[in-house]
Amino acid sequence: MSRVSHEAFLAVLDRICPMHAVLAPTGHIVQAGPTLAKVIMPRAVTGTRFLDLFELVRPARVHDMTGLLALDGARLRLRLRAGPRHAFKGVLAPLDMAGERGALVNLSFGISVIEAVRDFGLTGADFAATDLATEMLYMLEAKSAAMEESRKLNLRLEGARIAAQEQAFTDTLTGLKNRRALDHILDRMVQGGEDFALMHLDLDYFKRVNDTHGHAAGDHVLQVVARRMLSLIRPSDVIARVGGDEFILLFVGSNARDWLADVAHRLIRRLEEPVEHDGRICRISASIGATLRSLYDHADIARMLADSDQALYAAKEAGRGCYVIHPPGPETRTTLRDVG
Structure with a gap:
């Protein structure tokens, strides 16, 4: 050779x-x-x-x-x-x-x-x-590709989980929180020992809108109501739709009756503004019952909800378009006002 x-x-x-x-x-x-x-x-x-x-x-x-x-x-x-x-x-x-x-x-x-x-x-x-180094490089490349795909999959799964959770806690018609979300938020606030005000709001004359103009008009009114209420509250506050035309509002850190009365007054005035749907005018109002966490020795959510509901019915009986802050007591004449 x-x-x-x-x-x-x-x-x-x-x-x-x-x-x-x-x-x-x-x-x-x-x-x-x-x-x-x-x-x-x-x-x-x-x-x-x-x-x-x-x-x-x-x-x-x-x-x-x-x-x-x-x-x-x-x-x-x-x-x-x-x-x-x-x-x-x-x-x-x-x-x-x-x-x-x-x-x-x-x-x-x-x-x-x-x-x-x-x-x-x-x-x-x-x-x-x-060289075995090439095998290591191929394994590294495969591992990197697998990790990237895993990362993308995890992001998609996390996004789907968040979307599903958000959907589970959201009223689909108005985009507000639902009763399930409200219960979670109330539990968290009680455990944190925070002061808050609880307001129960019910629409007046809403059944008349459905009967006169149809359910499509009623759905439109509910969506407008949701937007109007959101425009009057703070980012930290919460609104939940808990029934067809019933809402509960939570005002975080609030413990003043005068402030709560002012908010109730402004909400009623805003919701009394006419709503137009397909060239027709829909008119509603709102009745409100409210209470404050600071009025109770300890946070009893069931009792607060019952008291605000009782105050709401007192507002309805007083002629609607007004509010009552629990307990009515001697100051009923100042907290129960016809604003219609």
């Missing part, structure tokens, strides 16, 4: 050992594989002393070519003296170079290949086809 030419030998090394270095008897690099050259950039590779580029971590205390040649076949641990301090694995074999001893060093990244790929901008083409 004919001898392999020097150029052919180096070409083979570039292909099967792209992280090799051929060392002259002086310890200087005379040939470097393409991947090793890419790792060392922007510093020159050829012509540079190998131990000036790499620090031999184990075995330690090697400072010259004689020491390197003594490591024939040993497992080497190295790292770059400049740039990213990645760990390298290596093995050295002596080479006969015109009667003198040079060396061939083959390097790899080992377990640190993932960080090296990131820091040096490497791809699968920078490794030999038989």
Whole structure:
């Protein structure tokens, strides 16, 4: 078999050992594989002393070519003296170079290949086809793709969960909270010991709208009512539709009767404004019963709801279009006002 030419030998090394270095008897690099050259950039590779580029971590205390040649076949641990301090694995074999001893060093990244790929901008083409690093890169790519798909799936599931939860707590016609949501909010407020006002609002003459103009008109009126009430409350307050034309409003942090009376007055005035639907005018009003958490020794939601409901019926009996704040007591004449 004919001898392999020097150029052919180096070409083979570039292909099967792209992280090799051929060392002259002086310890200087005379040939470097393409991947090793890419790792060392922007510093020159050829012509540079190998131990000036790499620090031999184990075995330690090697400072010259004689020491390197003594490591024939040993497992080497190295790292770059400049740039990213990645760990390298290596093995050295002596080479006969015109009667003198040079060396061939083959390097790899080992377990640190993932960080090296990131820091040096490497791809699968920078490794030999038989290098297990390519398998690690494929696994990493597959893992990244799987994790990205998993992330997208989790986002979709979380979005669906939030949407389902929101739907479960929302009145579909008006977009307000429903009774289920109200119960959760009340429980949370009681556990937190917060002050709040509770208002029970019922629409007056709403049945007349349905009977005269039809249910489509009634649905439109309810949607307008919801928007008008939302325009008068604070972002922290809550409105829930708990019946066909019944609503409960929660005013967080409120404990003043005068303030609550003012809100009730403004709500009634706003809801008395005519609502147009298909060229026809729909007229309603509202009756309100309310109470304050501060009136009770301890938060009893069932009792507060019952008291506000009783106050609502008192407002209805007083002629509608008015409000009563529980307990009526001696101040009935100031809290029960005809605003219609």
